[in-house]
Amino acid sequence: MATKKPSPGELGDLSLPNKHRDPICLTGFRKTKAVDWLKSLVLIRAAEEKIGEEFGKAVIKCPCHLVIGQEAPAVGLADHIRKGDRVFGAHRSHAHYLALGGDLHQLMAEVLGKETGCSKGMGGSMHLYQPQAGFHGSVPIVGSTIPIAVGAALSIQMDGTKNVAVSFLGDGATEEGVFHESLNFAANFRLPVVFIVENNLFSSHLHIDLRQPYNSTCRFAEANGIPWQRVDGNDVAAVSSACLAAIRQARSGKGPQFIEMVTYRWRGHVGHREDVDVGVKRKDDLNLWKKRDPIARLAKGMEKRKWLKTGELHRWKTEAEAAVHKAWDQASRDPYPKPEALLGRVYFQGENR
Amino acid sequence: MSTGKKTSYGQALRDGIAYLLKTYPEVFTIGQGLWSPWYVGNSMTDLDKEFGKERVIDTPVAELACTGVAVGAAISGKRPVIIHPRVDFALLAVDQIVNQAAKWCHMLGGQVSVPVTIRAIINRGGEQGAQHSQSLHSWFAHIPGLRMVMPATARDARDLLIASVLCDDPVMFIDDRWLYEQEEILPSPKEINLSKEGPEIRRSGKDITLVSCGYPLQQCLQAAQFMAERGIEAEVIDLRVLNPLKREPIVDSVRKTGRLLAVDGDWATCGMAAEVITSAVEGVEPGIWEKAPARITLPDAPAPTSKPLEQAYYFQVEDIVRKAAELVDGNK
Numbered sequence: 001m002a003t004k005k006p007s008p009g010e011l012g013d014l015s016l017p018n019k020h021r022d023p024i025c026l027t028g029f030r031k032t033k034a035v036d037w038l039k040s041l042v043l044i045r046a047a048e049e050k051i052g053e054e055f056g057k058a059v060i061k062c063p064c065h066l067v068i069g070q071e072a073p074a075v076g077l078a079d080h081i082r083k084g085d086r087v088f089g090a091h092r093s094h095a096h097y098l099a100l101g102g103d104l105h106q107l108m109a110e111v112l113g114k115e116t117g118c119s120k121g122m123g124g125s126m127h128l129y130q131p132q133a134g135f136h137g138s139v140p141i142v143g144s145t146i147p148i149a150v151g152a153a154l155s156i157q158m159d160g161t162k163n164v165a166v167s168f169l170g171d172g173a174t175e176e177g178v179f180h181e182s183l184n185f186a187a188n189f190r191l192p193v194v195f196i197v198e199n200n201l202f203s204s205h206l207h208i209d210l211r212q213p214y215n216s217t218c219r220f221a222e223a224n225g226i227p228w229q230r231v232d233g234n235d236v237a238a239v240s241s242a243c244l245a246a247i248r249q250a251r252s253g254k255g256p257q258f259i260e261m262v263t264y265r266w267r268g269h270v271g272h273r274e275d276v277d278v279g280v281k282r283k284d285d286l287n288l289w290k291k292r293d294p295i296a297r298l299a300k301g302m303e304k305r306k307w308l309k310t311g312e313l314h315r316w317k318t319e320a321e322a323a324v325h326k327a328w329d330q331a332s333r334d335p336y337p338k339p340e341a342l343l344g345r346v347y348f349q350g351e352n353r
Numbered sequence: 354m355s356t357g358k359k360t361s362y363g364q365a366l367r368d369g370i371a372y373l374l375k376t377y378p379e380v381f382t383i384g385q386g387l388w389s390p391w392y393v394g395n396s397m398t399d400l401d402k403e404f405g406k407e408r409v410i411d412t413p414v415a416e417l418a419c420t421g422v423a424v425g426a427a428i429s430g431k432r433p434v435i436i437h438p439r440v441d442f443a444l445l446a447v448d449q450i451v452n453q454a455a456k457w458c459h460m461l462g463g464q465v466s467v468p469v470t471i472r473a474i475i476n477r478g479g480e481q482g483a484q485h486s487q488s489l490h491s492w493f494a495h496i497p498g499l500r501m502v503m504p505a506t507a508r509d510a511r512d513l514l515i516a517s518v519l520c521d522d523p524v525m526f527i528d529d530r531w532l533y534e535q536e537e538i539l540p541s542p543k544e545i546n547l548s549k550e551g552p553e554i555r556r557s558g559k560d561i562t563l564v565s566c567g568y569p570l571q572q573c574l575q576a577a578q579f580m581a582e583r584g585i586e587a588e589v590i591d592l593r594v595l596n597p598l599k600r601e602p603i604v605d606s607v608r609k610t611g612r613l614l615a616v617d618g619d620w621a622t623c624g625m626a627a628e629v630i631t632s633a634v635e636g637v638e639p640g641i642w643e644k645a646p647a648r649i650t651l652p653d654a655p656a657p658t659s660k661p662l663e664q665a666y667y668f669q670v671e672d673i674v675r676k677a678a679e680l681v682d683g684n685k
Binding site: 120122141153155165182346 | 417427428429453460462
């Protein structure tokens with residue numbers, strides 16, 4: 001459920017770490033849906049914990065931007081994605097890939113640079129691709145997939161289907177010029193694209209208060225005449241409801257939509273450590289934000305409705321960890337790309353086609 | 354079918370786009386000024402009226418987003434042509450061209466093609482100065498994954514444009530307003546495989562090899578004609594596809610002539626002329642060289658506006674003749 005709209009420029013108490021710790025309100029949702037969310041959240045966290053652990057041991061070398069603490073936006077969006085929809089991510093995209101149903105083993109293989117990876121070992125953590133799951137690419141140049149998602153939406157509009165494109169971006173990307181160009185373009189041509197800003201209050205090491213005069217990015221949607229919603233990004237039910245509404249509008253020709261999801265990452269900008277990018281009050285805030293944990297809050301919401309039996313969450317965590325370890329072990333044994341891949345993949349079209 | 358009527362380079366570009374729009378529903382064009390006769394010369398005249406404004410899209414002033422939109426459409430089943438009426442403005446879109454379009458195939462394991470054509474126009478001269486005159490084909494040719502095409506004739510303007518759009522890879526296609534009045538009798542449009550295309554010998558000769566691309570190629574042909582009347586037979590090679598560069602025709606020609614003059618309408622340092630000379634030096638045995646290879650390029654300075662400086666900035670046919678004659682006449 002979207003919160004009230006006090007102002008398109010102010011997050012209000014959504015930015016406060018000591019607020020919004022209550023169990024998630026599940027009114028209007030089925031138990032099976034909540035179970036799916038919880039399992040998905042737990043799997044993503046288990047995968048990220050494992051990747052962080054191996055990164056810490058330098059077994060994984062490629063830069064990994066872990067999503068721990070901010071898993072809910074990806075999970076709440078994934079419910080509403082249909083065949084033919086096109087979702088794009090940025091540098092912190094393991095969650096989006098997995099939430100959409102991206103293959104776990106292929107993710108592990110990719111961060112290890114293996115031929116069996118989702119990008120054949122050529123991309124690493126920052127370049128994920130799994131079109132069969134609706135995930136059409138992620139890149140670490142901040143803001144670069146925003147116009148690409150708009151272009152996917154233009155293609156959809158030309159084809160006349162009811163599909164949508166989704167552009168995931170962070171609050172830092174809203175400072176890039178291409179973000180503003182893309183919102184203007186999408187609104188001007190009424191394209192079926194949903195912009196989702198995961199506002200985790202930080203861009204790398206720098207807090208949004210040190211980067212922008214206002215802490216909510218909804219003002220940019222307002223300025224372009226794009227309908228916007230703002231939700232607690234650690235509340236998967238609120239995320240899902242907002243996505244349902246926005247995607248429904250986009251599918252029915254109402255033009256671009258915008259959702260800001262307020263959340264927080266527990267690890268540093270890159271890598272496994274919590275204390276890499278210590279900003280102003282970061283340590284105190286982090287301890288408070290951990291009490292806004294999207295997994296614990298969903299579990300408590302389910303317990304209130306007696307949808308979660310004793311030990312069930314623990315069992316699912318164990319199962320998720322087992323799945324992650326199995327995928328990891330397999331990926332560890334997989335082959336690296338052959339030397340021919342270096343030059344053989346530069347061009348798609350060879351001389352014989 | 355040839356009717357004996359001549360077609361200009363500008364008209365040939367328009368014919369190429371019209372052929373694509375007519376034949377392939379997945380092709381569309383997008384860019385600033387496409388509905389205006391002023392931005393793109395006669396290369397897009399009335400295409401919006403013929404094929405609709407949904408497929409000939411005039412855009413907001415946003416080179417980066419518009420290029421990104423074209424890249425996004427290209428990975429979603431379309432074959433867009435994003436048009437930048439001046440190369441200089443395409444620099445605002447370099448992230449999408451260099452970081453995205455050129456990289457996605459490789460970094461996603463060869464699983465995705467990006468069939469986008471970035472058509473940029475050199476529109477220099479007339480005292481337009483530093484930011485309305487650049488060519489930058491050498492710069493773009495430096496990027497693996499980005500095919501760099503530069504047509505010097507009306508036929509290539511049309512058929513290489515068609516080949517670029519039908520190619521599954523991103524193509525930087527740079528045409529030149531100074532060539533728009535260049536005319537020739539053209540056969541019907543022909544679909545060719547861009548990855549098989551490369552340098553072509555435009556004139557055969559035994560005394561010296563001239564290698565060029567774009568507008569200076571026509572200057573080289575004029576220089577060769579002038580020299581032929583004085584008994585010097587120059588071989589003239591048109592690069593056409595600058596990246597990936599097929600080097601064999603250059604090497605083979607220099608093996609025959611023993612002399613090389615690279616002529617390029619771009620800067621010298623790390624430029625296309627340097628690449629041509631290096632290719633020949635690496636491929637041609639030392640004993641074959643009659644003379645050290647040489648190049649004619651723009652001076653390493655931004656384009657000036659003042660008339661006498663501008664005249665000094667752009668080389669003329671006479672400059673090519675003089676340099677070529679030095680190479681042919683001089684002692685070893």
